[in-house]
Amino acid sequence: MFFDNDQILAASRTIRPLLPKLIPALADQIDLQLSQLLNQTDLDETTQVNRLLEILDAHPETKSWLDQFLEIPAGERGYSRPPGDSPLAAATPYICPIGNDYTWYREANEDIPLCPDHLVPLVPAPA
Template structure:
């Protein structure tokens, strides 16, 4: 497993929802990313996580995107407003770039802001605010 799957794990960390199971998964992913960055073999445990039924399709979509964006971010970037056709404004929606944020203290968490008002989260590992990634939006 290479850097790309470590990056997918970092994106997954950034998009976990609240709850005890997510906290445990977040901690495990952080451990595996850190170990992988140090050169340890983490292919099997990461693949076990990636193949969980609740995550399998989401992870496959992230892996399949050239920019490693979650499917909900890709939908926003394509202009999918998520509204019924009769509620959408006329005209082409145009592409929307989602801002990518990363942990400045380590390369173990990636998060995409989908709307301007979304608050930027803290890194659960390093307890610092995420910062805009080099290259900005994706």
């Protein structure tokens, strides 16, 4: 299956807040690498995406997450509830208004965090 650059960029932004749970020992290091690449403006998009894929494919935890992320249609991404509840509840995506390098999904009434790169409040992603 073929995935376009936008899907890989979206995955790279979305995985960042999940790294501490996916790969605790390397979360900060991987997040820094992703952040630097997502904010690097002197690369063409294909080179940027290839480098992001190298980072995500380098660890079984992030590769597995990426494979699952890319299988889910964009309109169906959200929060998965525990078994017995409805299978998927919509989660509102929030993005960094400055760099578009960080995506976070708000579940219920969670406080909206700051972008870890630019230290500004995340804003709802355009529909």
